[in-house]
Amino acid sequence: MTEVKVTMKVHFATRNRGRREVVEGPRPVPVRTSEGALPRVTRLMALAVRIQGLITCGAIKDQAEAAMVGQVTRARMTQVMNLLLLAPDIQLAILELPRVRSGRAAVTEQQVRSMATIADWGAQREAWKLILARQIRS
Numbered sequence: 001m002t003e004v005k006v007t008m009k010v011h012f013a014t015r016n017r018g019r020r021e022v023v024e025g026p027r028p029v030p031v032r033t034s035e036g037a038l039p040r041v042t043r044l045m046a047l048a049v050r051i052q053g054l055i056t057c058g059a060i061k062d063q064a065e066a067a068m069v070g071q072v073t074r075a076r077m078t079q080v081m082n083l084l085l086l087a088p089d090i091q092l093a094i095l096e097l098p099r100v101r102s103g104r105a106a107v108t109e110q111q112v113r114s115m116a117t118i119a120d121w122g123a124q125r126e127a128w129k130l131i132l133a134r135q136i137r138s
Contacts, residue, residue: 010022048081049091
């Protein structure tokens with residue numbers, strides 16, 4: 001009887017809902033740039049705009065389908081899509097926030113989500129000025 005020995009590199013990868021899986025090959029090295037990372041709220045704003053575009057062109061039916069495809073709850077999808085209730089100039093400012101090189105982003109998702117609950121765009125703009133003023137003082 002001949003003995004065969006097989007050697008291969010494997011690593012554990014985390015899949016959806018925290019499930020761990022053995023994957024063949026070396027662990028991928030995350031790409032880090034000196035530019036820093038986009039703030040989370042910027043990425044979510046871009047996602048909301050993209051999903052709204054997909055709904056408008058008919059690629060997906062509604063937010064419920066987007067939630068299913070994105071493997072998030074409908075409640076979370078609503079939170080993301082509510083960012084579109086912000087005044088257009090605030091949406092643009094969020095998309096143009098500077099990258100975060102270290103530490104935490106100056107503008108958080110929670111701040112922006114609470115601002116999106118304000119129906120009046122003028123009041124939203126005042127709240128946005130307060131957020132930016134706190135950012136400058138920090």
